[in-house]
Amino acid sequence: MAYEYEYPRPAxxxxxxxxxxxxxxxxxxxxxRDLEPFEGRWALPGGFVRVDEELEAAALRELxxxxxxxxxxxxxxxxxxxxxxxxxxxxxxxxxxxxxxLEGHKIRASSDARNAAWFPITDMPPxxxxxxxxxxxxxxxxxxxxxxxxxxxxxxxxxxxxxQLQNVYELILEKRLDxxxxxxxxxxxxxxxxLDEIQQDVAHRAARLYSFNEKKYRQMMNKGFSFEI
Amino acid sequence: MAYEYEYPRPAxxxxxxxxxxxxxxxxxxxxxRDLEPFEGRWALPGGFVRVDEELEAAALRELxxxxxxxxxxxxxxxxxxxxxxxxxxxxxxxxxxxxxxLEGHKIRASSDARNAAWFPITDMPPxxxxxxxxxxxxxxxxxxxxxxxxxxxxxxxxxxxxxQLQNVYELILEKRLDxxxxxxxxxxxxxxxxLDEIQQDVAHRAARLYSFNEKKYRQMMNKGFSFEI
DNA sequence: CCAAAAGTGTTCTCCATACACCCATGC
DNA sequence: GCATGGGTGTATGGAGAACACTTTTGG
Numbered sequence: 098m099a100y101e102y103e104y105p106r107p108a109x110x111x112x113x114x115x116x117x118x119x120x121x122x123x124x125x126x127x128x129x130r131d132l133e134p135f136e137g138r139w140a141l142p143g144g145f146v147r148v149d150e151e152l153e154a155a156a157l158r159e160l161x162x163x164x165x166x167x168x169x170x171x172x173x174x175x176x177x178x179x180x181x182x183x184x185x186x187x188x189x190x191x192x193x194x195x196x197x198x199l200e201g202h203k204i205r206a207s208s209d210a211r212n213a214a215w216f217p218i219t220d221m222p223p224x225x226x227x228x229x230x231x232x233x234x235x236x237x238x239x240x241x242x243x244x245x246x247x248x249x250x251x252x253x254x255x256x257x258x259x260x261q262l263q264n265v266y267e268l269i270l271e272k273r274l275d276x277x278x279x280x281x282x283x284x285x286x287x288x289x290x291x292l293d294e295i296q297q298d299v300a301h302r303a304a305r306l307y308s309f310n311e312k313k314y315r316q317m318m319n320k321g322f323s324f325e326i
Numbered sequence: 327m328a329y330e331y332e333y334p335r336p337a338x339x340x341x342x343x344x345x346x347x348x349x350x351x352x353x354x355x356x357x358x359r360d361l362e363p364f365e366g367r368w369a370l371p372g373g374f375v376r377v378d379e380e381l382e383a384a385a386l387r388e389l390x391x392x393x394x395x396x397x398x399x400x401x402x403x404x405x406x407x408x409x410x411x412x413x414x415x416x417x418x419x420x421x422x423x424x425x426x427x428l429e430g431h432k433i434r435a436s437s438d439a440r441n442a443a444w445f446p447i448t449d450m451p452p453x454x455x456x457x458x459x460x461x462x463x464x465x466x467x468x469x470x471x472x473x474x475x476x477x478x479x480x481x482x483x484x485x486x487x488x489x490q491l492q493n494v495y496e497l498i499l500e501k502r503l504d505x506x507x508x509x510x511x512x513x514x515x516x517x518x519x520x521l522d523e524i525q526q527d528v529a530h531r532a533a534r535l536y537s538f539n540e541k542k543y544r545q546m547m548n549k550g551f552s553f554e555i
Numbered sequence: 556c557c558a559a560a561a562g563t564g565t566t567c568t569c570c571a572t573a574c575a576c577c578c579a580t581g582c
Numbered sequence: 583g584c585a586t587g588g589g590t591g592t593a594t595g596g597a598g599a600a601c602a603c604t605t606t607t608g609g
Contacts, residue, residue: 100334103327105377107338109418148334148416152407176405176420178381187377189338191405191418260587277590278572301586302579489560506563507599530559531606 107178107187111155112143112228114174114192114235115164118252119199122217123268125232126164127224129212134184135225139216141232143190156193163213170196170251174235182227194235196251243269244326247288250309258296258304259283266326286324288314336407336416340384341372341457343403343421343464344393347481348428351446352497354461355393356453358441363413364454368445370461372419385422392442399425399480403464411456423464425480472498473555476517479538487525487533488512495555515553517543 115126127139142163146155153171161167171193178189199215216222218236223229243249249265250257263279283289290310295303314324344355356368371392375384382400390396400422407418428444445451453461472478478494479486492508512518519539524532543553 099330099332101328101330102335103329104374105329106331106335107375107377109336109338145333146336146407146418148336149409151409152405152418173404175402176381178375178420180378180380189375189381189420191407258588275572275574276588277574280589282571296588299587300581302581302588304588487561504599504601505561506601509562510564511598525561528560529608531561531608533561 105187107189108183109146110143110188110190111146111152111159112141112190112192112231113156113160113163113171113195114141114231115160115166115195115197116218116235116239116252117197117199117215118265118268119215121264121268123252124199124215124217125221126213126215127222128163129214130225131211138225139214139222140225141192141228142213143192146191152191153193156191156195160195164197166195166197170248174231174238177227177231179227192231192235194238196248198252198254200254239269240271245324247309247314247324249326256292256294256306256308258306260304262307282326286322288317288324336418337412338375339372339417339419340375340381340388341370341419341421341460342385342389342392342400342424343370343460344389344395344424344426345447345464345468345481346426346428346444347494347497348444350493350497352481353428353444353446354450355442355444356451357392358443359454360440367454368451369454370421370457371442372421375420381420382422385420385424389424393426395424395426399477403460403467406456406460408456421460421464423467425477427481427483429483468498469500474553476538476543476553478555485521485523485535485537487535489533491536511555515546515551517546517553 117124117126126142128142130136130138130140142159144155144159146152150158152173156171157167157169160169160171172195174192174194176189176191180187182188182190218232221229221232224232239248243266249262249269252265253261259280260276262283263274263276266279267274288310289307290313292306292308294306296306297303318324346353346355355371357371359365359367359369371388373384373388375381379387381402385400386396389398389400401424403421403423405418405420409416411417411419447465450458450461452458468477472495478491478498481494482490488509489505491512492503492505495508496503517539518536519542521535521537523535525535526532547553
């Protein structure tokens with residue numbers, strides 16, 4: 098079956114840039130291409146948007162096909178449309194970024210035959226298409242956004258310690274934070290629920306666990322509260 | 327000439343939401359549709375992306391065709407792709423927002439037969455398609471962005487008074503600011519050039535004129551300075 | 556001389572920052 | 583008992599917020 102249009106149309110794809118926290122490292126999921134162009138190169142997962150499919154649904158589908166993840170923080174990043182970004186034809190790509198925790202979910206590396214892997218953001222291979230540019234844009238967005246929206250929690254398991262949370266901020270902002278000041282600041286916001294549980298299986302004093310109180314956060318947002326680290 | 331594809335493709339458009347400052351009011355440019363669907367309704371200017379045209383170039387072309395403006399602040403806002411946003415067929419729209427000054431440039435209301443006009447953001451008519459949603463998104467972005475990026479200047483003529491600048495912030499943030507604190511804060515950043523000129527033709531004491539020192543701003547940005555109101 | 560907006564300093568409060576030691580636990 | 587990270591308080595400086603009057607100019 099073929100479709101006819103009066104004017105040529107750009108192709109429309111979605112790509113996903115999936116950030117995952119693995120112990121003390123921030124990583125990105127990449128897929129090794131098995132076809133030309135850029136055969137053998139690593140690339141962001143993505144694919145065509147079906148004509149009867151929402152953009153976000155397409156991103157979720159790609160994400161689920163590649164990683165098996167279903168519940169995840171997902172947000173539109175930017176739309177990339179440079180004329181030469183794909184050597185085959187004009188392709189405009191709406192890019193979403195996702196934040197996941199690699200310990201909480203058991204994430205399979207890949208669901209199909211393609212080779213998929215997590216790469217530390219400090220040690221990325223050269224990417225196919227304009228995906229290096231997309232990666233830079235995503236990282237910049239992440240750095241900006243984490244300071245004034247509570248997305249740091251999305252990278253952690255539901256229950257986490259304050260040190261883990263601080264570690265997320267230090268990784269993304271690329272600077273050391275003062276432990277006492279960080280704790281005072283984040284606790285003063287009253288958006289964390291202090292649990293009656295402690296860390297397990299660590300070779301030192303076990304830390305208290307907290308969870309993000311999203312309901313409270315929404316209530317406070319509606320009253321003009323503004324998150325800021 | 328017709329083009330064939332194996333799978334149906336969504337159509338791709340750009341829309342522009344153009345904010346203009348007119349005296350003490352923030353306005354948006356709208357175009358009255360002369361065709362179905364939504365005949366007679368007001369809508370954001372926009373049109374199809376040509377297959378050999380950059381996204382931003384398409385936005386600039388629409389903008390120039392509708393307003394005659396060529397040099398203008400333009401930035402990608404978001405990509406809207408809801409299945410039912412256009413009743414005729416699946417249309418994905420990459421939306422850009424622009425900031426212009428209505429006094430500096432002589433902006434014609436419209437270049438073609440279509441009816442175009444500026445509407446105060448506080449008094450908008452119901453819009454065609456999902457353009458109400460786009461408008462809300464744009465306004466939210468503007469409110470967020472103006473606080474930490476120097477885009478307020480884009481709405482003013484090259485030479486402006488501090489009161490005019492304060493007025494821009496008050497309009498967009500929808501709150502009154504203290505005159506002395508505002509002046510102290512903005513001047514302390516050293517990103518304004520104090521000109522040897524004063525306001526003309528006002529029925530009261532004439533204020534000093536300033537201009538935005540973009541070069542200095544860039545230099546400071548590279549040294550880690552961060553703008554914030 | 557009146558109306559309208561320009562321009563200007565000080566005080567107080569609060570928050571960000573800097574900083575070091577003892578505690579609990581597992582091995 | 584030792585290594586490892588957990589957990590805690592205070593002092594200081596700087597920035598934001600609140601606040602009112604005089605000056606300049608045109609009409």
